[in-house]
Amino acid sequence: MTRVFGRPAALADVPTHYCPGCTHGIIHRLVAEAIDEAGVLDRAVGVAPVGCSVLAYNYFNCDMQQAAHGRAPAVATGIKRARPECVVFSYQGDGDLASIGTAEIIHAAARGERITVIFVNNAIYGMTGGQMAPTTLVGQKTTTSPRGRDAALAGYPVRMAELLAALESPAYIARVSVHNPANINRAKRAIQKAFEVQIKDQGFGFVEVLSSCPTNWGLAPIEALKWVEEHMIPYYPLGEFKTVEGAG
Amino acid sequence: MSERLLMKGNEAVGEAAIRAGCRLFFGYPITPQNEIPEYMSRRLPEVGGVFLQAESEIAAINMVYGAAGAGARVMTSSSSPGISLKMEGISYIAGAELPCVIVNMVRGGPGLGGIQPAQSDYFQATKGGGHGDYRMLVLAPASVQEMADCTADAFELADKYRNPVMVLGDGALGQMMEPVTFSKPPVSVSELPPKPWATTGARGRAPNIVNSLHLENEELEKLNLRLEAKYRRMKSEDVRAEVIDCDDADVILVAYGTMSRVCRSAANMARSAGLRVGIVRPITLFPFPSEILSELAKKGVPFLVVELSLGQMVEDVKLAVNGASPVQFYGRTGGFLPTPKEILARMESVLKDRSQAPCGAVPER
Ligand SMILES: Cc1ncc(C[n+]2csc(CCOP(=O)(O)OP(=O)(O)O)c2C)c(N)n1
């Protein structure tokens, strides 16, 4: 019997704490597969954020550091500058990366740090119980925008991929989604490229992944995936915003 | 084969760090410590190291966290407002038990304060500063030579304890030029003891995790108790102070850093006026030389604590003395340095008070 599906070596064999139907799990798997397929598990160092994925340091089967809220790109910079031979990645939520950590992500990208950033955009603060994020859609109800996000009060959601693509240094910037198998395959390819530009010393790699939070959106898992497609993608267009010659 | 060089204090810090095997520096400009990052930006590339100007002090300290977690000898420097920004990161570094060196060339505060020398960050440096039950080991040099020596020692102590170590100076020490001797041969980075806990890539071993999160009560308390044991070990093994002429003193001055230099001149002046003056100069501010002070206090000799603040270290002196002898305080702020004359006048009034009031009943100021 041939084995056609198994756990990637880069994913630890432990139960995760994610809610049923949460797509953090799928994204973990894609990152792990990319690490496996690049053959860099024994030189990979990951940085876990503050957010629902804080315990990612238990889930990835490689060396890991846990960073202060928003500071993962700075921590990853420190690791990479100390150990250029390591393949360094951060895994961050939207509160972490697009709110408290905007300075760190913009400047890591502007320096062209040889790191790979996986940015999980679920349009909400998951871990703290569903507050408004910088990525929350206009009209979207959260515990701190109970009448829906009001653009007059809170402005418009931040499109990080486009913002970073405006910089000169980054080598690879893409936005993908994991709400159905076709998109999961595209997401996988993008994550691979974001690692490849690091491994080939071409520059900074960044993938924004649209992700669901059924728990705090108050939707069943299938409904939540539909919500990604119907509400998030129209505001957050998918695609590659920046690539370098020979990337991937 | 030691070299004697004429250097600014800030440059001596940079050179000493490089000789101690520091190959990474992350910083952000702020007066009065700019010569440190400037020196590092010039020198580090010459020795295969990395100087990176971070986007903020917050980013800089988190780069230090990453590099320290990856096993490197790493340093950052700043001055008071920038050190405040680093406090969250320092708390994480202490929690994750990472060795690193942080230099604070203190300027007056609060707020933006001024750029003149001050010692008003004593509390922040020695009592935690950031959140949670943690301490930094704090070294307070008083000369350019000691800036170099303390910086070199800071790296050894940081590795010994897996703990952040702060070198606490001020603008005067940073700017003054004095001869420095680098007597020890430079550390060979490749010969430093391995750090098997560092995130260097999990090749042939289980993954390493650098972390300060402990959601189980038992786990967090275990960490807190382990840290406490470490701080107790610092107190028993690494207290440093200079004790001068205290045996038969009529009065003992307690001062550190820049202030201790002025106290020396005041003591000399006093001696020629027939007064016997001793000096205790703490070199480690944490661990504090409490036992040295409590021993001296047994004789009932009065202490005069002099600081460039309105009274911070004096609290630790009082805790050490514990009422056994009178403790008085004199301090100036705003960038003013007490003159030897002012200190002499205070000493005379301490002695006058002493002849009038019984032990422990001495008025405060
Ligand atoms: C300095 C600081 N501020 C606030 C918090 C509280 N906090 C924990 S997780 C979080 C938000 C996480 O949201 P996000 O980054 O979107 O990730 P998600 O949980 O949705 O995956 C916040 C604000 C913290 N831990 N540290």
Ligand code: SF4
């Ligand atoms: S709260 Fe939301 S983001 Fe967090 S694990 Fe649950 S579903 Fe996922």
